[in-house]
Amino acid sequence: MKTHVKALVVGGGAVGTSIAYHLAKAGWDDVMLLERDELTSGSTWHxxxxxxYFNMSYASSHIHDYSIKFYKTLEAETGLNPGFSVVGNLRMAQSQARMDEYMLYATTAETVDIPYEWMTPDQIRERWPLVRTEDLVGAIFHPTDGYINPADVTMAMAKGARQRGVAIERRWQVDGYHWTGDHWDVTCTKMIEKxxxxxxxxxxxxxHAEHVVTATGNHAQRTAKMLGIKTPAIPVEHQFIVTEPDPALVAWRKENGEHPVLRDVDARWYVREERGGWILGPYEDGAPSRFRYGVPDSFRADLFPLNLERIEQEYMDFIHRIPSTENVGLKDDFNGPICYTPDGNxxxxxxxxxxxxxxxxxxxxGITAGGGAGYYLAQMMVEGEAEIDMASLDPKRYGDWMTSEYATVKNEETYPFLLKLHWPDEERPAARPLRTSPAYDRQAKRGAQFGQVNGWERPNYFGPLDAPQDYDEKTNSFRRGGWWQHAVDEAKAIREGVGLIDATAFTKHIVKGPGAEAFLDWFTTNKLPKVGRINLTYALTSAGTTRTEYTIVRLRDDEFYLVSAGAWTxxxxxxxRKAIEDKEAEFGRIEVQxxxxQWGVFAIAGPKARDVLKSVICDPDPETALSNKRFPWLSARQIELGMCPVNAIRVAYTGExxxxxxxxxxxxxxxxxLLEKAGADHGMKLVGARAQNWLRQEKSYRAFGTELGRDATPLEADLPRFVDLSKDFHGKAAMEKIGIRSTCVTLLIDGPEDADPWGREALYDLAGTRVGRLTSGGYSVAFGKSIGMGYVKPGGNAVGTKLQVKMFDKLWPAEIVEDSPYDPANATIRVDG
Incomplete structure (x- = not known):
């Protein structure tokens, strides 16, 4: 058995074997996989x-697409049949809202080249007469997916890995990890059966391993404790039942072949064929979490008792949808743990x-994502970055504030939400409120409807006073929900008067010390600001793509205040911190906090913003304290508002x-x-994040996680003014080598009267050829129509270019406009007074 490897993969399920396989395929010839029991003995076996295919995430869509295509190649490579039945997948809808969800998904799927078909109830009934259709609105059908044998596909990947030189060792349990400074010492114990x-x-x-990958499934909590980190990965019970043969299905199959997988998502279940019968898998309410603190030593490939009462409604809905099953008996049942996270990713x-x-x-x-997860993680490890932006799946999207209780509550919520409607603006209620700014209660009493970002409660919009928090169709929709008019009014308030936004969730760091200036000059793309000034800048990945966006305020010669997105603390x-550790010996001592x-943030914006602040600023000459001469645009000053000391930055994400x-x-x-009282004289309105998101698009302000990410460079985002090519910075050579593969543009869209794009839609030219995709979308109060931002192919980004946006299965006219279509000269943002 090897004791020195380049990469050690811990966990022998579908995910772990895929990672080992893809690391070897990517060129690492010294890879080992350890499994504490037998391959597939975790959640894979049951x-x-x-x-x-169906997934609302752009990154996950790529992962699922790769898996499905990859699994189809395994038999030719390994000689092992993975048991892939390409029978198709019919996802049914009982409401128009559900069809709206499918159409939003479909336009995203087109950007990944995922094939699909629309079906009417009549078409479903004609093709698959066992399905009751009178209460259906329609369906989406994926002809190229289906189901696979989890054990077989895992063994095929394991054989492929061995053929590429991977050592696979069973019955070895990892009991400790120690980082030596250049490799991991991993303590392993031989397991025996007794x-x-x-x-x-x-x-x-x-x-001794240079790299370690943990793919420990249900044992993730134990792994995290050994590593001294936190993880929200906690299993939840998932049960499914297997029926006796259904004579109607057996008869149908004789003439037609295997039945497709069926999903009645409004009833929250899936079924597929199993030896003449059906496997029914429900996603019911009340499924409990398991192994909050770790898997008991006695638990192997075990199951929990079935709880038929918990799935009674789903079972009855199954009989309703496939009437031939009413008198079919139950043959087998499974109730096992499957790991979840609070957002399901x-x-x-x-x-x-x-x-x-x-x-x-x-x-x-795990089976659906296993192949793609291995492929893209191997890219990150071997090449430094994946070809798609994997930030939405990054483990660090949950901070140290996260606890096992939080993860348990959220994961139990996520499980039944799996097949519920997923509005793009959905906010789930469990474990909330948790992280609140001091003004939370005050804002709630003013009608704030909160969203959650990184655990923080942040107003999305302000509705009727004392309105309860709504998380359902009363306010949400795939079209313009009940919140839409409130956001319109808030956006107009900032464009025409003044608004106040709670931006406390912003991520904030202090970087200081003798080496701070040299480090930040190397770490970011733009020139560093002078003392009392600010700059927008970017930190790049080693692959030259955008890793983080920062607003940097220079407080002193050797002290900087960095502000970045609140979702990514x-x-x-x-x-x-890791970059500082790497460069401190070169640049000198650097402190980071x-x-x-420690700092709350209010953003005040609008033509009357200066008037509000004038009335409360403590200054010998309040009339000039906020003038362009004393407080110019893109500068920062220490001021006093009443009795509150404030680090004020003259910048506005809204463009006012x-x-x-x-x-x-x-x-x-x-x-x-203080601000509320002063603002009353000027009609100041409290404003939420949704209106702010619309307003920033009118200024073509890119946002991290949408326009900015690890799959595009700042130059591709069309931000050369924030990239100083005269200096050396991290990732510069890689960025220049990439060139321009696509370009970020802003579009005004003549879309449906009752809907706006969400930023997931495909873009087409007038000939019907797909040329790009939207990354943001919304409504423009300045132009009275929909607005969006996105990426198009090189050469197709000229102002005035006519394009089409795919929304609700139709193409709607759009036009590329100049950057910052609202106030392109920045006259309003620089106005003096």
Whole structure:
């Protein structure tokens, strides 16, 4: 058995074997996989093996697409049949809202070249007469997916990995990880079987690994504790039942071949054929989490007792949809643990705070995602970055504030939500409120409807006073929901008067010390600002793509205040700290502090913003204190608003005259009351994140996680003014080598009267050829129509170019407009007074 390897993969399920296979295929010739029991003995063995394409995430769509295509190649390579039945997948809809969801998904699917077909109830009944259709609106059909045998596909990947030189060792349990400074020492114990249980033997070895990947499935909590990190990956019970043969199905198959997988998502179940009968898998309410603190040593390939009462409604709905099953008996049942995360997406990428430690945990669709997860994680490890932006799946999207109780509550919520309607603006209620700024209660009493970002409660919009928090169709829709008019009014308030936005969730760091200036000059793309000034800039990946967007305020010669997106605090902090560790010996001592929770932020913006602040600023000459001469655009000053000291930054994400007011968080309620009272004389309105998102698109302000990400460079985002090519910076050579593969543009869209794009839609030219995709979308109060931002192919980005946007299965006219179509000269933002 090897004791020195380049990469050690821990976990022998579908995900772990895929990672080992793809690392070897990518050129790493010294890879080992360890499994504490037998291959497939975790959740893989009791998985139903479905391979659904359907996913609202752009990154996950790529992962699922790769898996489905890859699995079809395994038999030719390995000689092992993975048991892939390409029978298709029919996803039915009982409502127009569900069809709207499918149409939003479909336009995203087109950007990944995923094939699909629309079907009417009559077409379904004609093609698959066992299905009752009178209460259906329609369906989407994926002809190229189906289901696979989980054990067989895992064994095929394992054989392919061995053929490429991977060593696979079973019955070895990892009991400790130690980072030496240049490699991991991994302590492993040989497991032996005794009385049906696996127990540790006295045999131990230490494996020296340059890289480690954990794909430990249900054991993720144990893994996290050994690594000294936190993870939200906690299993939830998933049960499915197998029926006796259905005579009607057996008869139908004799003439027609195998039946497709069926999903009645409004009834929250799936079914597929199984030896003449059916496998029914429900996603019911009340499924409990398991193994909150770790899997018991006695639990192997075990199951839990079936709870038929919990799935009674789903079972009755199954009989309703396929009437021939009413008198079919039950043959078998399964109730096993499957790992979940609070948002239902896996954790793929570098572990927080650790070097060369990679996580592949929390897969609720491990079979579907296994192939693609291995492929794209191997790209990150071998090449430094994946070809798609994997940030949405990064393990660091959950910070240290996350606890096992939070993960448990959210994962139990996520499970039944799997097949519920997923509005693009959905906000789920479990475990909330949790992280709140001091002004939370005040804003709630003003009608704030909150969203959650990185655990923070942040107003999305302000509705009727004392309205309860709504998380359903009363306010949400795939079209213009009940919140839409409120957001319109808030956006107009900023364009025409003044609005106040709570931006406390912003990520904030202090970087200071003798080496701070040289480090940040190397770490970011733009020139560093002078003392009292600010700059927008980017930190790049080693592959030259955009890793983080920063607003940098220079407080002193050797002290800088960095502001970045609120959703990415741990993500940004980890990257920043690791970069400092790497370069401190070269540049000199550098201190970094995450001060996110120490400073609250209010953004005040609009033509009357200066008037509001004039009335409360403490200054010998309040009339000139906020003038262009004393407080110019893109500058920062220490001011006093009443009794509150404020680090004020003259910048506004909305593109109007405005300031960000960074204040001691313990004084937030005082400052809120002060500004609210002063703003009353000027009609100031409280404004939420949705209106702000629309307004920033009118200014073509790119946002991290949409226009900005690890699959595009700042130059492709058309931001050369923030890239100083005269200096050297991290990722510069790689960025220049990439060139321009696509270009970010802003479009005005003549879309449906009752809907706006969400930023997931495909873009076509007038000839019907797909030329790009939207990354953001919304409504423009300045132009009275829909607006969007996105990427198009090189040469197709000229202002005035006519395009079409795919929405609700139709193409709608759009036109590329100049950057910052609202106030392109920035006259309003620089206005004096």
């Amino acid at each position: 998985a139903a093996g479905l391979l659904p 009385g049906g249980n696996l127990i540790p033997s006295d045999e131990q070895i230490v494996i 896996p954790l793929i990428g570098p572990a927080p705070g650790l070097r060369n430690m990679w996580l592949a945990e929390g897969f609720s669709f 741990e993500y940004d902090s980890d990257y920043l 995450n001060v996110t929770t 005259l405005g300031w960000e007011l960074h204040h001691p968080i313990e004084m937030q309620n005082y400052l809120f009351d």
